[in-house]
Amino acid sequence: MPARMNPARPLLAMLAGGVLLLSSCAGAEPNELLVLEWAGYDEERWWPDFKTANPDTAVDFEFGTNDADILAKMGAGSEADVFHFYTGYEQLYVDEELVREIDTSKLTNWDAVPADMQALGQIDGKQYFIPWDWGFSSILYNTDEVPEVTSWDALLNEDYAGHIAMWDDGPAAVTVSAYINGWDETAITDEQLAQIEEDWIAQKPLNIHYWDSEYDNLCPEVISGDIWIAYAWPGCYATALFEGAPVAYANPVEGRNSWVGLYGISTDTDSYELALQFLDAKLAELTCGTLVTDYYYGCANEEVMAAVDDPVLIEAFALNDPSVLETTNFTPPVTAEDRDAWTAMWTRVKAE
Amino acid sequence: MLGRRGALRFLALPPYLWLAVFFVLPVLLIVAISFRPEAGPIDFGDPWTFSLAQYQRIWETPAYLRRLGMSVGMALAIAASATLLAYPIAYFLAFRARERAVFFLILLLIPFAVSYLLRVMAWRLMLGGEGAINSIFQWLGITSAPIDLLLYSPVAVVITLIYVWIPFAALPIYAALQRIERGHLEAAADLGAGPWSRFWRVTVPLSLPGAIAAFFMVFIPTVGEYVTPSLVGGTEGYMYGNIIQDFFTRAASWATGSALSVIMLLLTLVLVAVALRLIDVRRLAS
Numbered sequence: 001m002p003a004r005m006n007p008a009r010p011l012l013a014m015l016a017g018g019v020l021l022l023s024s025c026a027g028a029e030p031n032e033l034l035v036l037e038w039a040g041y042d043e044e045r046w047w048p049d050f051k052t053a054n055p056d057t058a059v060d061f062e063f064g065t066n067d068a069d070i071l072a073k074m075g076a077g078s079e080a081d082v083f084h085f086y087t088g089y090e091q092l093y094v095d096e097e098l099v100r101e102i103d104t105s106k107l108t109n110w111d112a113v114p115a116d117m118q119a120l121g122q123i124d125g126k127q128y129f130i131p132w133d134w135g136f137s138s139i140l141y142n143t144d145e146v147p148e149v150t151s152w153d154a155l156l157n158e159d160y161a162g163h164i165a166m167w168d169d170g171p172a173a174v175t176v177s178a179y180i181n182g183w184d185e186t187a188i189t190d191e192q193l194a195q196i197e198e199d200w201i202a203q204k205p206l207n208i209h210y211w212d213s214e215y216d217n218l219c220p221e222v223i224s225g226d227i228w229i230a231y232a233w234p235g236c237y238a239t240a241l242f243e244g245a246p247v248a249y250a251n252p253v254e255g256r257n258s259w260v261g262l263y264g265i266s267t268d269t270d271s272y273e274l275a276l277q278f279l280d281a282k283l284a285e286l287t288c289g290t291l292v293t294d295y296y297y298g299c300a301n302e303e304v305m306a307a308v309d310d311p312v313l314i315e316a317f318a319l320n321d322p323s324v325l326e327t328t329n330f331t332p333p334v335t336a337e338d339r340d341a342w343t344a345m346w347t348r349v350k351a352e
Numbered sequence: 353m354l355g356r357r358g359a360l361r362f363l364a365l366p367p368y369l370w371l372a373v374f375f376v377l378p379v380l381l382i383v384a385i386s387f388r389p390e391a392g393p394i395d396f397g398d399p400w401t402f403s404l405a406q407y408q409r410i411w412e413t414p415a416y417l418r419r420l421g422m423s424v425g426m427a428l429a430i431a432a433s434a435t436l437l438a439y440p441i442a443y444f445l446a447f448r449a450r451e452r453a454v455f456f457l458i459l460l461l462i463p464f465a466v467s468y469l470l471r472v473m474a475w476r477l478m479l480g481g482e483g484a485i486n487s488i489f490q491w492l493g494i495t496s497a498p499i500d501l502l503l504y505s506p507v508a509v510v511i512t513l514i515y516v517w518i519p520f521a522a523l524p525i526y527a528a529l530q531r532i533e534r535g536h537l538e539a540a541a542d543l544g545a546g547p548w549s550r551f552w553r554v555t556v557p558l559s560l561p562g563a564i565a566a567f568f569m570v571f572i573p574t575v576g577e578y579v580t581p582s583l584v585g586g587t588e589g590y591m592y593g594n595i596i597q598d599f600f601t602r603a604a605s606w607a608t609g610s611a612l613s614v615i616m617l618l619l620t621l622v623l624v625a626v627a628l629r630l631i632d633v634r635r636l637a638s
Contacts (some may be wrong), residue, residue: 066602068603068604069604071604072393075395205587336392339392343603343605347598347602347603350590351413351415351416352415
């Protein structure tokens with residue numbers, strides 16, 4: 001009589017095989033990357049250098065609708081290896097231990113990033129983020145309908161009722177009010193916030209709508225002439241200029257606002273080296289150049305910016321105005337408490 | 353061996369499990385999260401503390417509750433209009449289309465082949481200052497300038513959602529009309545009832561359960577609608593669902609968003625329960 005086989009043996013063999021397989025993989029990074037991005041940046045034209053260098057790497061994207069959303073997704077345990085957000089939220093990622101320090105010695109394009117831009121991604125002397133896209137926020141206006149705009153308060157001017165478009169963003173509303181009233185936006189008091197809320201509730205009927213997507217519900221209507229005055233970024237300004245629309249981008253007496261997009265690497269990533277390669281490729285010539293020519297945003301690679309010779313782009317980036325930075329307000333870090341209070345304030349404004 | 357009843361229960365297990373995991377559990381989670389105290393992002397590692405802070409916060413902001421009232425009003429108008437407009441379509445399919453009913457039914461369902469977003473975006477083009485409706489009005493001399501009210505307003509939300517829901521609303525009405533015994537209509541005719549009388553006294557009462565189902569199929573999701581208002585509603589077409597969306601995304605406050613969702617869910621359930629109590633669907637169906 002043949003000996004009965006122990007029924008557990010095949011199972012044990014499979015388990016042992018699995019352990020061997022896992023141990024052979026230990027230490028190796030998966031050849032895949034998940035990027036938490038803004039919609040639109042998933043297209044391959046925004047990461048061609050990485051694609052060329054890593055044709056077999058699977059790059060997947062998940063999307064955030066705004067900075068608060070991206071922070072919330074990272075905080076809620078997003079599996080993204082790399083995430084993209086804008087200045088103001090840096091400290092929150094570090095405080096919540098969501099970001100890993102970047103080894104810039106492994107970035108071949110790091111030297112092309114000017115030192116002051118590099119510093120934007122540093123906290124406590126550590127490089128947690130790399131800067132990538134940058135631009136201004138100011139008032140874009142239709143020169144056929146509106147005389148020269150010299151102040152941010154044009155957004156609250158009743159003469160343009162029904163043709164104003166404010167960005168759908170609480171912190172931006174607080175920033176604009178702080179500029180108009182001469183307040184320090186890093187130290188807004190409860191009374192000031194209450195005043196800001198009242199002002200924006202009064203402004204609400206003047207809007208044709210609040211815009212939330214530059215190329216979806218801002219630019220087309222600036223070009224068609226439905227929107228006369230808008231809180232806007234240079235991308236829309238350049239697009240409208242290329243389309244021949246009669247537009248200008250204001251230099252308000254209070255100063256323009258400036259922002260920089262930053263990439264960070266998640267603390268929990270299993271693909272650190274791949275993430276570094278992705279960020280390095282973001283700063284490469286082709287990728288940065290595409291950002292400038294196709295999206296009309298500035299890029300952190302100063303060699304790419306130095307090569308810009310299109311007059312429309314020079315105008316949009318104010319590259320012909322060396323003094324523009326003297327009157328520019330750089331977006332300061334925002335605390336978690338302020339962010340919560342400002343976004344809640346904006347929700348109340350919209351609900352009124 | 354499983355008996356017939358046992359087999360049926362076994363077959364019903366997967367859908368029940370699916371509903372339990374992907375519907376009941378998330379709803380319970382939302383209810384639980386609504387009682388957390390955080391004003392901002394939730395740290396699920398923190399000890400669980402019970403708090404009514406979110407509900408207090410909502411209570412102290414009358415604008416949220418006003419938006420809820422406005423959203424309920426808009427949903428009632430949209431549901432009533434979509435049901436009324438869907439009824440003739442369903443009637444045509446059930447009583448007049450005959451052997452072409454399937455063809456017309458497919459025609460009715462064709463819009464579903466197009467993305468919801470695209471259909472709403474198409475309405476943005478239709479309702480815009482240079483859109484088809486304003487152009488026709490001006491060409492006919494009805495207006496001399498574009499009507500601003502058409503786009504980026506609550507009116508735009510109502511028009512777009514009525515369009516979106518009509519095919520959905522037609523289906524339960526069509527099903528109810530199909531179930532009507534033709535003998536009832538013949539009997540009414542034999543007893544001297546004219547076409548209008550047969551319609552009002554036989555067809556309408558017997559199809560009311562379908563019409564009521566259609567109404568609630570439209571009403572319930574419309575109360576919490578947020579995509580269409582964000583695309584065509586402008587600043588005044590902002591609905592209660594948009595507040596919830598904002599708290600989950602922009603404000604990153606899941607606890608407040610959850611409390612707002614629970615309030616909407618409870619209000620909707622109460623309204624449906626009251627309506628069903630008043631209407632007595634079982635009597636209508638019998």
